[in-house]
Amino acid sequence: MEGEPHKAHRPAHSGAKAEKKKVKGKGKEKQTGFNEKAFAPKSGRRAEKQGRRNVEREQTRLHVPLVNRTPDDQPPPVIVVIVGPPGVGKSTLIKSLVRRYTKQTLSEIKGPVTVVSGKKRRLTFVECNNDLNSMIDIGKVADLVLLMIDGSFGFEMEQFEFLNILQAHGFPKVIGVLTHLDLIRKQATLKNTKKMLKKRFWTEIYQGAKLFYLSGVLNGRYPDREIQNLSRFISVMKFRPLVFRNSHPYVLVDRLEDLTPREDVRASDGKCDRKMTVYGYLRGTNLRDRMKVHIPGVGDFSVATVSVLKDPCPLPDVESEKRRKLSEKKKLLVHAPMSDVGGVTYDKDAVYINVPGNFTRDNPDVTQGEGEKMVIDLQDAHETLDTAVARSQIRLLGSSSKILAIGTDSAGEDMSVDDLSGDESESEVSDESSFTEEDMTDAESDVYGGDEEFEEGCSGSKTTGDRGRTAVRNRQRSMRGLLTASKPAAEIDFADSDSELGLDEAGDGERGKFNHFSRSRNEDPNHGLGDVENSDETPLDVESDVPGWKVDLQVRAAEIFNRHATRKNRIDWMKMIYSSDRLPEYIASGSSVKTDEMEGKDPDEEFFRLKPAATVEEDKDWDMSKEVYTDNVLTKWENEELLDPLRSLFITGQQASGDVDEAGSPYEGDGGEFEDLEEDGGEGFHDSDAPGTRPEDPEEAHRAALSAKKEALKRKFDEQYDDPETQKLDFYDERKDEMARQSELNRAELEGIDAESRILIEGCRPGSYVRIELDSIPCEMVEHFDPTYPIIVGGLLPAEERFGYVQVRIKRHRWFAKTLKTNDPLILSIGWRRFQTVPIYSLDDHSIRMRMLKYTPEHMHCYATFYGPVALPNTGFCAFNSLSGDAAGFRVSATGVVLDIDRSTKIVKKLKLTGVPIKVFKNTVFIKDMFNSALEVAKFEGADIKTVSGIRGQIKKALAKPEGAFRATFEDKILMSDIVFLRAWYAVQPRKLYNPVTSLLLSDKGKWTGMRLTGQVRREEGIRTPIDRNSTYKPIEREGRRFNPLKIPKKLQAALPYASKPKLMKAQHRQTYMQKRAVVLEPEEKRAIALLQQARVLRKDQIARRREKKEGKRTEQRKKAAKEEEEREAKDKEKRKQYMRVAGMKRQREGEREEGRTSKRSK
Amino acid sequence: MTTSGSLLKFSGHLHFRHRIVLSILSGKPVRIDRIRSEDKDPGLRDFEASLLRLLEKVTNGTVIEISYTGTSVLVKPGVVVGGSITHDCPLSRSVGYFLEPLIMIAPFAKKPLNLTLRGITTDDRDLSVDLIRTVTLPHIQLFGIDEGLELRIKKRGAPPLGGGEVQFLCSIVKQVKTLDFVEPGKIKRIRGISHAVRVSPQFSNRMIEAARSVLNRFIPDIYLYSDVYKGEESGKSPGYALSLLAESTTGALHCSEAVSKPGVPPEDIARQATYALLEEIKRGGCVDRSHQILVLLMMVLGSEDIGRCRMGEPSPRTIQFLRDAREFFGVSFKIAKAESTNPDSTDLIFSCLGIGYVNANRTLA
Structure with a gap:
């Protein structure tokens, strides 16, 4: 019903109605649009108020600007977590959403599913089960939570718990999803339920939080229209960076492999520590070298290697869109290695490949899935790896005739494991399975002899057995160590210079020639000359090498070469510092000199190495921060001529700032032709694609200078005449600008450099798909791996x-x-x-x-x-x-x-020491029973003590006689019966218990038990609590205190002034005058008294009767209330019964659904 | 628990200070072996032991184990506490030796540091207290550590007997700012302090005179202060020194210093200092050569943004520091030529992505 669009309204264009409207419209025409009069303030005061309010409202919108560490160009997928109690429809929702994005129906969801949702956004859907551990872990990484609520049941405890967990770890965005609304039959109830749940949801999240209603399930999915709406909301959602995630790198693991050698596992009966790789998108901040990681539920580990892999679910770019065929539209990308997507299912220790129907090799019209492709590729390999390696040949130089032989190291083990673990999409492209790639490059290096091929082949051969591309640097070093162990020293130098070449060549225009030079220089192993000699000598080498027709270019070549050599410093500094073992002194002293003179620090070599000369040691002995200048460094400044060039470094120097702006070189004026040439060379070197972009024309230069001057003048004018207040930004904009500037700088600084050194400098960037290798993982993690429990x-x-x-x-x-x-x-x-x-x-x-x-x-x-x-x-x-x-x-x-x-705590608890006096003098008291020894007393000398009655005193000194007794003084005389106490503070240390919750290591992951309470242990073991006899309560017996009467001596009493005299009178013994007399009443007096008496009796009786009456009424009322209470109780009971009935029905339904699911599966 | 895995090992007595500092800041335990094991006087020197003792005072929970021979040290760093501390420095090194590592640590303490150091205030091995006050402190101010940062020179003490006293005050920060300092600018002013203790005040004036004779040709804005301490404040030994600093239009500082030597006239001392300053200026960069490590460390600790700084060629200590920083924090620097078009310039631009070091010792509420 919802799917059908309503018929659109069609206004009449002719006829009476249209005429009528036209007439009406004419009058109204003025009224349309914004009526500014309606909203104009009535008075100036009100206008001011309104303005102020608007500004205030504006301010409430602003948040403290936070830097987002996630790159904008390739952000990692947004983690969308679907949370809810079992049976609420989580899997159905994921399936519906995945289908919405990929047009594929997944039969079973396990682990994260990553899809592309738009040009700039990918989504990772994760289902969170009802285990509290999973909820905690997933709450820490979720960007968006779809909180699923059973509409027919309402909120459950786990959902509130989950919301509280979210709140504690930075609140991600939450969208509520109400399901099972079709189970509510009555429309009014439905409306009420929706309203009630929305209200509750809003109090939990915030007023106006988004809540979606999903009606019933169609074909095992939610209605397409509703899912589409939901997906639209997801796609426009903005995320504010959360502080914790913005300062930590993290990976939601979507795939993991056990790389432990099978033999080790077999030998240890599966109990050995495992070597494992985990895969996933890096989020948060950059993951750097040597970082430690924590896997919640498992423990702390140091990362063995990290490598960036090809994105398995890349964002669409121009290239991919071009390549995309119409038929592929149906099959959009989905990355879910733990589920059965792409024909490959990864189980704990095996890979299953789904092959639809029958299968023949080389069938062109059946598109091959990645799994099939991989298997076919594996079948195509006719020989084992080491034979392939043995067969491969590498020539170092294009012109060299000899072939470099490679020691066939046992790199096979790794490879075989790799093959076992089986990579899907990277099988040909990435370095993951270096098998095919190496074969290829090896073959190529046979065929061609060019420099590039040589380079590739060389690097390929070096990284044999390497799995990650990113960690080449480290590996290279280790490989080199391996080589040095087996090869003579000359070849070490050789290899070293090769890698250098590889670095040099990035973006080099006139590569061939110069490389030739540098190579010829580097190949000489005995080349231990200084700066000057070196640069002098190389051109000579050139001369002998090059044919005669190039001789006239010698000067130029030498010039360019020198520049090249100095420019090479750029790479050399990083290389020398980070990837060579040379002593810092050598690097610093001979920085521009040599690249050979290798100062190997291998253990072997160190054995034979001479101790460095004593001169070096001596002044380095002191770890000084002040520079020590040798005399000739300083005395050279006595030469007046040297002082002059230094003037340019001062503001008073001749060089105006304009000159430096122009070319950055102070020698602009002399030798125009030469300068041009140099400029050209420099430009060409810098950017070989666009040579000679500098305008040569002097007129043009003049014009440019003029315009620059004008610009400067204008700026100056603006500065002077513009109001500085209006230019000033407020705090918010200032911060935003600052952040934008910094992020632009971050981007620009790392832009031009190659991937390898980029990873060295900044680590892996968030958004990249990484493979993290971890060592010594407990075997239980692998053995009890369950994809429904998220791994982070x-x-x-x-x-x-x-x-x-x-x-x-x-x-x-x-x-x-x-x-x-x-x-x-x-x-x-x-x-x-x-x-x-x-x-x-x-x-x-x-x-x-x-x-x-x-x-x-x-x-x-x-x-x-x-x-x-x-x-x-x-x-x-x-x-x-x-x-x-x-x-x-x-x-x-x-x-x-x-x-x-x-590292220490300062928590104290109160400790009262009590003692009793043994002897009381005037103010001095001897006290016992507070301490056990004189030593203890000595420790507390001078401490404040107090009696119960509040007389204050001080501990003086220990007494000799009763051990632990001491002398104390008080401000007043105390009683023998007083208790004296000392209030002390006793430091308490927390117990050093740290017990990580290793829930992921259990086979039954919800059953983790930590340390139990004593009472809990006793209860479970059936042990009775031991009773200390001294701790039991006994009735306290306090004997009454008897005070002696105060006696004042007669003499003193007499001497006292009247005010101070005791005024206690004795009771009178004799009868008073009145007591002695009898009183006889007169008759009328008697009568009057009798009358009063009677009236009083009557009154009493009246009150008593009234009270009785009231009491009767009250009992009546009470009876009535009890009756009402009873009725209400019955009603309540009925209500509860009704509720439980509904709940029971729901549970039953659930059970049935479970059953249905299992039965479906079994089918 | 996890500490054993992250233990870092080094050997040799060189670069002792910055390794300990890195260890304290990163929290990674460090073991330094073979400390002068080949020497005829093996093991830690008294000033190194004293530094360790000072660091133990500044921190809470630091475990320092020194082997029987003193040739190996194990430091398990604790929490930097700060507070008010007094320390007597041995006479083998000046207080500069102790101040330098503490300046690196102090901003990340729990409480503001109020440190009183007694000993030699100026010698020819370490930065004198004048330079620390006028050059080192402005260098950390670049990173947003400015309020409450002060070094008071209460007494001066020349070697060999010392007797000086300085008070170092430093506030704490949550996080240091990123540095972007690539414009060296031009030298706009030169300042200097020439001090003399227990000698004729005329010495100080003679040094000023000599320094001016060289520097006056470059710039008129030169103020060299004569700072003569008398009586109780002048320490126990006679001595004098000249420290110079040049400031550029963008705030880059270069400094030099020369300390009295027996038998050398003050004019020569002044010329030494002056020439050293010129040498330092010529080396270029935005940061003084002796402060490279400080600046690089703060860049490493900065927020997770690219920090850039232009410097002259790194000194050997800097190079070793860069390697060690990588061991401790996993940070590598990008080092590129500052002016790729100018072949004469040896300036380099050091840039790195800070680790976003947050002062975990800081107390909330």
Whole structure:
């Protein structure tokens, strides 16, 4: 019904109606559009108010500008997480969405599914199961959450828990999706339900959060129209960078392979630590060399290698759009290695390839899937790898006749594993399976002899057995070490210069010639000459090498060569510092000199190496920061001529700024022709595509100079006459500009350099598809791998690898039923990690001390301190008492934020030491029973003590006699019966428990149990709680205190002034005058009294009767209320019954659906 | 737990300071072996041991294990705490030796650092306190660490007996800013401090005179202050020195210094300092050669953006620092010629992507 479009309205163009409208329209014509009068302010005051309000509203829209570290050109796919209780329709929604984007129906969804959703956006759909661990992990990486709610049932506890987890780790965008609305029959109920759920959803997210309603399922999918609407919302969604994710690299693993040699696995009975690779899009920030990662649910690992692979699900670009055929439109890209997409299913330890129908090789009209292709390719290999390698030949130079022999190292093992693991799309293109590529390059190097081929072949042969392209640098070094072990030293030099050539040649215009030069220079292994000799000698070499007709070019060639040599520094500095082992002193001193004179630091060579000369050692001995100048460096400045060229470096120097702007060279004036040539050469070298772009024409130059001058003048004028206030940007715009400028700089700085050094400098960029190799992974992770549990690889900052005491501000969740107790284990989710630890709660006591709390306060924040891995201050976290699914009630027990990190804690608890006096003098008292020895007393000398009654005193000195007794003085005389106490503070250290939640290592991933409470253990083991006899409560017996009467000596009493005299009178013994007399009443007095008496009796009786009456009424009322209560109770009961009936029906339906699913599967 | 895996090993006594600093900042434990193992006096020197002791005072939870022979050190860094600390430096090195690493660490402490160091304030091996005050501190100010940054010279102390005292104050930061400093500019002013303790104040004036005779030809804006300390503030030994600094239009600083030697007239000392300054200016770049490490370290620690700085050729210490920074932080620099069209220029542009180091020691609330 929804699918049918309504008939559009067609206004009449002729007839009475049209006429009528025309007349009406004419009058109205003025009214159409914006009526500015209607919104004009009535008064100036109001106008001002309105303006102010508008500005305020504008400000509320603004947020603190945050830098987004994700590149704009190739962003990683947006992670869309579908969360909800089982049976709510998550898989159906993913299937519908995937079908919407790819026109393919996936039969079973496992793990992340990546699709292209637009020109600039890819989406990764992940289904999150109902396990709390999965929800925590996925909440940390989700960009967009589709929270699925069963409309016929309402919200469930897990959804609230999930929302709280999201809140603690930075709130991603959330869209609610209501399903099963077709189960509500009555229209009114449906409307009410929608309204109610929307209200609840809005209070959880924010007012006006988007909530989608999906009606029933058609063909196992939601209606196309509704899915399309949803997908539109997803595609226009904007994401604000979240602080934590903007400072950590992370990968949502969409594929993993076990690379452990099969033999090792077999030998250890599958229990050995595994070598594993994980694949996925890098998100967040750049993943650098030597970074540590944490896999939630598994542990911390250091990354063995990272390599960037070809994007398996690339964004469409101009090229791909051109190549796309019409028939391919049907088959859009989808990347879901854990599901059965693309004909290849990756299981734990095997690869299954789906082949539709019957299959013949070389069938042209059946398009081959990647899996089939791979198998065919594998079949095509007729020989093993080492024979292929052995057969391959490499010639070093185009002209060389000898073939370079390669030691056939045992690189086969890696290869075979690679073949086993089987790559899909990269099989021919990328270096992943270097098998075919190497074959090819080897073959090519046979056929051609050109420089480029030589280069390729060389690098190919070097990286034999390498799997990743990005880590070539490291490998090269290790390979070189391998080579040095087996080859003579001359060849080391050789190999070194080769790689140098490879670097030099990037973007080199006149490559052949110069390379020839540098090569001839480099090949000489004994070339240990200084700067001057070197540059002198090489042209000579050139002369002897080149034919005669080039001799007249010698000067020019030498010039260019020299420039080339100096320019080469650009590459050399990085290379020499980062990829050579040369001592820094040599690099610094002979920077422009040599590239040969290799200072090998291999262990072998070090053995024979002479100790460096003592002169070098001596002045280096001191680790000095001040430069030591030798005398001749300084004395040369005594030469006056040398001082003059330096003038240009001062503002008073002759060279005006204009000159430097022009060409950057101060020698502009002399020798125009020569200059031109140099300029040309430089230009050509710099950018071989566009030679000679510099305008030669002097007139033109003049014109340009003039215009520049004009521009400068104009700028100056503007500066002077424009109002500086209007030019000034506000804070927001300023920050935005700054950020834009910086990101532009970031982009520009890394643009021109080759991929290899780029990775060296910035690591892998977010958005690239990476392969991360990890060593020593527990075997359980591989063995109990389940694709429905998300695996995340999160990068750790240097600070986060450490352990320490973390202080957090914590608040018990108001929905959590119990209070939290100090020293009870708590499961925390901070940063990437999930772990159990033992916190101590505390509160700041008047900013003097941190005082331990036994329990968390009821409705207040408090501090908690625990031992564990460090997280940066300001990181949010949430805490749980139990992660298991069968825990009753709300499981998020607390939330909070990290405040401080330290290596020690300052939490104290109060400790009262009590003692009793043994002897009381005036102010001096001897006290016992507080300490056990004189030493203890000595420690507390001078400490403040107090009696219960509040008399203050001080500990003086230990007494000799009863051990531990001491002398103390008080401000007043105390009683023998007083208890004296000393208030001390006792430092409490949190227990050092760090128990990572290794849920991914379990076969049953929801059943992780951490450390249990003593009570829990006792209950489960059936042990009774031991009772300490001294701790039992006994009735307290306090004997009444008897005070002696105060006696004042008669003499003193007499001397006292009246005011101070005791005024206690004795009771009178004798009868008073009145008591002695009898009173006889007069008759009328008697009567009057009797009358009053009677009236009082009557009144009493009246009140009593009234009270009785009221009481009767009240009982009546009570009876009535009880009756009403009973009725209401019955009604409630009925209601509850009704509700449970519905719930039961739902559960039954669910069960049936489950059954249906399994039965379908079995079919 | 994970500390054993990330232990970094180095050998030799060279570059001791920056390795320890990198270890403390990165939190990675470091083991330095073979410290002067071939020497006739093997093991750590007194100033190195004293530096370790000072760092132990500045940090909380640092574990330093020195082997029996003193030839190997294991440092498991703790948390940089800061606060008010007093330290007596040995007379073998000046306080500059101790101040340099602390300047690198202090901004990342828990509390603002208030450090009092006693010892020699000026010698010919390390940066004198004058240079640290006038050149080193402006260099960290480039990175947004400016308020509360101060070095007070309370007493001067010349070698051999010292007796000087300086107070170093440094506030804490959350994160250092990125540096983009590629315009060296032109020298616009020259400043200098010539000090003399326990000698005739005339010495200081003679040095100023001599320095001016060379520098006056370049620029008129030269102020050389004569700073004579007397009595209690002048330390225990006689001595004098001239420190010069040149500032460019863009704020680039170059500095030099020369310290009195027995038997050398003050004029020669002044000329030495002057020529060294000219040499330094000629080397170019935006950063003084002796401060390359400081600037590069701060660039490494900067936010996750490209930081650029133009410098002269790196000194050997800088080169080793670049390698070590890669070991500790995994950061490599892009090093390119600053002026590709000018063959004479040896200036290089160092650029790197900062690691976005956040001061984890900082306390909230």
